[in-house]
Amino acid sequence: MRIDMIDSVLSDLNGSSADIEASSVVSTDGLIIAAQLPSTMDEDRVGAMSAAMLSLGDRTAQELGRGTLDQVLVKGDEGYVLMIHAGPDAVLTVLAKASARLGLVFLDVKRAAESIAKLV
Amino acid sequence: MHHHKIIFTGPVGSGKTTAIETLSDVPVVCTDQRATDSNEIGKPNTTVAMDYGKILLKSGETIHLYGTPGQDRFDFMWDILTEGGIGLIILVDDSNTNPSDDLARFLTAFSDFIHQTAVAIGVTHTDITVLPDLQRYHRLLERFELCCPLFEADARDPRDMSRLMESLLLSLDPGIHAPPPEDNDETT
Numbered sequence: 001m002r003i004d005m006i007d008s009v010l011s012d013l014n015g016s017s018a019d020i021e022a023s024s025v026v027s028t029d030g031l032i033i034a035a036q037l038p039s040t041m042d043e044d045r046v047g048a049m050s051a052a053m054l055s056l057g058d059r060t061a062q063e064l065g066r067g068t069l070d071q072v073l074v075k076g077d078e079g080y081v082l083m084i085h086a087g088p089d090a091v092l093t094v095l096a097k098a099s100a101r102l103g104l105v106f107l108d109v110k111r112a113a114e115s116i117a118k119l120v
Numbered sequence: 121m122h123h124h125k126i127i128f129t130g131p132v133g134s135g136k137t138t139a140i141e142t143l144s145d146v147p148v149v150c151t152d153q154r155a156t157d158s159n160e161i162g163k164p165n166t167t168v169a170m171d172y173g174k175i176l177l178k179s180g181e182t183i184h185l186y187g188t189p190g191q192d193r194f195d196f197m198w199d200i201l202t203e204g205g206i207g208l209i210i211l212v213d214d215s216n217t218n219p220s221d222d223l224a225r226f227l228t229a230f231s232d233f234i235h236q237t238a239v240a241i242g243v244t245h246t247d248i249t250v251l252p253d254l255q256r257y258h259r260l261l262e263r264f265e266l267c268c269p270l271f272e273a274d275a276r277d278p279r280d281m282s283r284l285m286e287s288l289l290l291s292l293d294p295g296i297h298a299p300p301p302e303d304n305d306e307t308t
Binding site for chain 1: 189
C-alpha cells in the first residue's frame with residue numbers, strides 16, 4: 001500500500017541521521033497522510049501548521065519576487081522545522097535538532113520529498 | 121495615516137474569501153489549497169492560512185481585511201490574525217445543517233476578542249435556503265448576551281458587504297457616519 005511506502009520513506013529519513021527527530025507528510029490543506037512523530041505531538045496540529053506555513057511561504061516567495069518556493073525553514077533555540085513540497089499536493093515536514101548539520105539535512109529531506117512526490 | 125484591521129471568520133464555505141475579494145481595493149492575497157475533503161465541504165479549495173485584502177478610504181485611512189481559515193484544525197491562525205484587530209465579522213452559512221451551532225462555536229472561540237472589540241454577523245447563502253430564519257440567530261445572541269448587527273448578506277454583493285462593514289464600524293464608533301448636526305429647528 002502507498003501509505004506503507006510513504007511510512008518507510010519517513011522511517012529511512014528519520015534513520016538516515018541522528019539530526020532528524022521526526023517527520024510527517026501532510027496534504028496541502030493540512031490533513032495528515034503519514035507521520036512519525038513523538039507521541040507528545042498532536043498530528044492534526046502539525047498537519048495544519050505545516051500547510052499554513054508552506055502556503056504562506058508559497059505566496060510570500062511569489063509576491064516578493066523570489067520565484068517558486070523551495071522550502072520553509074523555522075529555527076528555534078531548540079531546533080529546526082523544515083517544510084518542503086512533496087509534489088504539488090503534499091508537504092514534507094521535518095523536525096531537526098538545534099545541532100543539526102543543515103546541508104546534510106537538506107539533502108536527505110530533498111531526496112525523501114522526491115520519493116514521496118511519486119507516491120502521493 | 122490610520123490603519124485599522126478587521127477580521128473575517130466563520131465556518132468552512134461561509135464566504136470569507138469571497139467577501140474579502142468583494143470588498144478589497146487591491147488584489148487579494150489568498151492561501152487557497154485544493155481540499156482533499158472537497159465533497160464534504162462542498163467546494164474545491166479551502167483557505168489554509170489567511171486571506172488578505174484592504175479597503176482604501178477617501179480620508180487616506182486604510183482598513184486591512186484578514187480572513188481566517190474555517191476549520192478548527194487551523195484555530196492557531198485565529199489567535200494570530202485577531203492580534204491588533206478592531207472588530208470581527210462572522211459569516212454563517214445558513215444552508216449548513218446546523219448554522220446556529222456554527223455561530224455558537226465561533227462566538228465562543230472568539231469571545232475574548234468580541235468582548236474587547238465588536239462583532240457583526242452576516243448570514244450568507246440565504247438565497248439557497250428554503251426558509252431563512254434569522255430569529256434563531258437572534259435568540260442565540262440573546263443567550264450570549266450580545267447586542268450586535270446581524271443580517272442576511274451575500275458575500276458576492278458589494279452593497280451587502282459594505283453594509284456589514286458599516287454596521288460594524290458604527291457599533292465601534294456611533295459617530296462615524298452621523299450626519300452633521302442640523303441648525304436649530306423650531307418646528308417639532
